Amino acid sequence: MQRQAATDAVFVLQLIRDGQVVKNKDGADDLSDFVVTCNVIQSINSAGIQAEINIMDSADLITSLRGDEIWNLLYKTQQQVVSYPLQTYSIENRSRQNNTDLYTIKCCSPEFLSNEGSNLFGSSKVIFNKEDKSHDIVERILRGKESGNSKFMKTKKKCFIEEGDNSHEFIMCNWRWFDTIYWIAQRSVRKQSGKSKDPQNGFLFFENGLGYNFKSIDGLIADINKQKHDDKTDKTSGECKLYQYVYSPKRTGQEERDLYKINTVKYVSDRNILEGLRNGTWAGHSSALDPTVLSNSLVSVESENTSSTYTYSVDELWSKMEHLDGKSAKYDPYGPFSDQTIGLMKTPRRIRHTFLPNRVADGQDATAGKNDNKLYEQLPYLQSYQFARVQTLKSIQLLLTVPGNTDLYAGKGVDIVIPMNRVKGQKAMEDKKYSGRYLIAAVRHKWDGREMYTEMLVYRDTLRAKK
Numbered sequence: 001m002q003r004q005a006a007t008d009a010v011f012v013l014q015l016i017r018d019g020q021v022v023k024n025k026d027g028a029d030d031l032s033d034f035v036v037t038c039n040v041i042q043s044i045n046s047a048g049i050q051a052e053i054n055i056m057d058s059a060d061l062i063t064s065l066r067g068d069e070i071w072n073l074l075y076k077t078q079q080q081v082v083s084y085p086l087q088t089y090s091i092e093n094r095s096r097q098n099n100t101d102l103y104t105i106k107c108c109s110p111e112f113l114s115n116e117g118s119n120l121f122g123s124s125k126v127i128f129n130k131e132d133k134s135h136d137i138v139e140r141i142l143r144g145k146e147s148g149n150s151k152f153m154k155t156k157k158k159c160f161i162e163e164g165d166n167s168h169e170f171i172m173c174n175w176r177w178f179d180t181i182y183w184i185a186q187r188s189v190r191k192q193s194g195k196s197k198d199p200q201n202g203f204l205f206f207e208n209g210l211g212y213n214f215k216s217i218d219g220l221i222a223d224i225n226k227q228k229h230d231d232k233t234d235k236t237s238g239e240c241k242l243y244q245y246v247y248s249p250k251r252t253g254q255e256e257r258d259l260y261k262i263n264t265v266k267y268v269s270d271r272n273i274l275e276g277l278r279n280g281t282w283a284g285h286s287s288a289l290d291p292t293v294l295s296n297s298l299v300s301v302e303s304e305n306t307s308s309t310y311t312y313s314v315d316e317l318w319s320k321m322e323h324l325d326g327k328s329a330k331y332d333p334y335g336p337f338s339d340q341t342i343g344l345m346k347t348p349r350r351i352r353h354t355f356l357p358n359r360v361a362d363g364q365d366a367t368a369g370k371n372d373n374k375l376y377e378q379l380p381y382l383q384s385y386q387f388a389r390v391q392t393l394k395s396i397q398l399l400l401t402v403p404g405n406t407d408l409y410a411g412k413g414v415d416i417v418i419p420m421n422r423v424k425g426q427k428a429m430e431d432k433k434y435s436g437r438y439l440i441a442a443v444r445h446k447w448d449g450r451e452m453y454t455e456m457l458v459y460r461d462t463l464r465a466k467k
Contacts, residue, residue: 034056036102039447047207083405109207114153142159142177188216200322201389248419249259262400270310282346317384399457403454
């Protein structure tokens with residue numbers, strides 16, 4: 001696509017009913033002239049892509065809308081042509097000015113709505129045909145055939161599922177598809193991750209522009225470290241091009257060269273020490289709680305069973321994690337703080353509890369529950385690791401606005417170059433703290449009727465190299 005400005009893009013909005021694009025009597029199907037703004041959002045915290053379409057309607061379009069239509073949002077940018085078929089779930093904020101209606105159409109992935117009507121009831125052994133690995137269960141829910149009275153999603157979208165190392169046996173009481181996947185995610189361990197006594201967990205389930213993703217945070221970081229600037233995005237394998245964006249002044253008359261320049265950068269959060277201390281972000285205790293037999297629980301560090309209570313510390317867990325820019329680089333998880341502050345951060349401040357599943361319903365034979373007994377013994381450690389993994393990922397948070405690029409996806413990486421305010425000679429010095437690879441936590445493609453921008457919330461766990 002030839003651009004006169006970096007934010008130039010083509011946007012087409014189509015209405016689909018009963019699998020057919022709706023056209024007027026002249027054969028036209030593009031409704032983008034009605035659009036004031038349109039935002040498409042994907043996030044590592046969401047199992048569906050969402051959109052908000054703000055409409056200015058002077059042709060009485062609203063009377064023809066049922067409220068469950070499929071809208072095809074098609075974007076053409078420098079990088080690619082992409083479409084998002086999304087289903088209406090709400091029409092809101094309608095107001096009238098003279099002969100014009102203003103309202104917002106909210107959409108989401110059709111599968112997200114179908115999930116609301118789904119239910120899984122019974123033993124996982126029966127419903128999933130004795131499959132007990134996390135990746136097999138998730139695969140069956142997303143793409144599997146019916147099993148007995150249980151129906152699965154049968155999505156045609158790509159599914160990128162990381163293998164898990166542990167087994168799961170459980171009872172579902174009218175759980176929705178996504179509820180079941182989230183339950184599995186909380187209890188999954190990466191396959192062959194590090195030493196057997198130090199497993200990596202912290203799985204996420206989300207949808208981005210490539211499809212559905214069931215991956216651990218460490219797995220996402222490992223993939224980002226493999227991304228290359230010269231590669232092209234392969235939507236079949238899920239491997240993506242690594243785009244580099246630079247924060248530098250724009251020049252009049254060279255707008256077409258601003259395609260990979262950062263428009264604005266906001267430093268959302270940069271180490272809230274007080275909040276971190278109160279939440280036990282850097283150090284604390286972790287124990288398992290049996291709500292049915294309290295004597296089996298580790299309720300506090302004063303308990304007689306304190307030897308089984310796990311005391312976690314980011315300083316200890318840091319070397320067991322994957323890190324952006326690679327494990328070979330040595331980073332300081334505490335940052336350039338004073339010795340007094342680091343002493344506070346290393347002192348355990350909170351006790352975290354997790355529920356210990358009661359085994360009274362298991363059989364009495366020698367093999368009963370053998371698959372997940374080891375996992376239950378490690379629950380205090382796994383709870384600590386997952387919490388520390390999420391918190392360290394958010395060490396640096398930036399909100400970036402760049403020219404529209406639909407080839408950026410939640411869960412993938414981006415390379416950011418930010419200069420310091422001072423210069424060395426005639427050249428600005430690169431800010432080592434804020435420059436490097438980031439994980440895209442959320443992305444929003446914003447169309448305002450004339451231009452397109454992409455807004456990214458990005459996370460980075462590494463702070464600075466040790467001296």
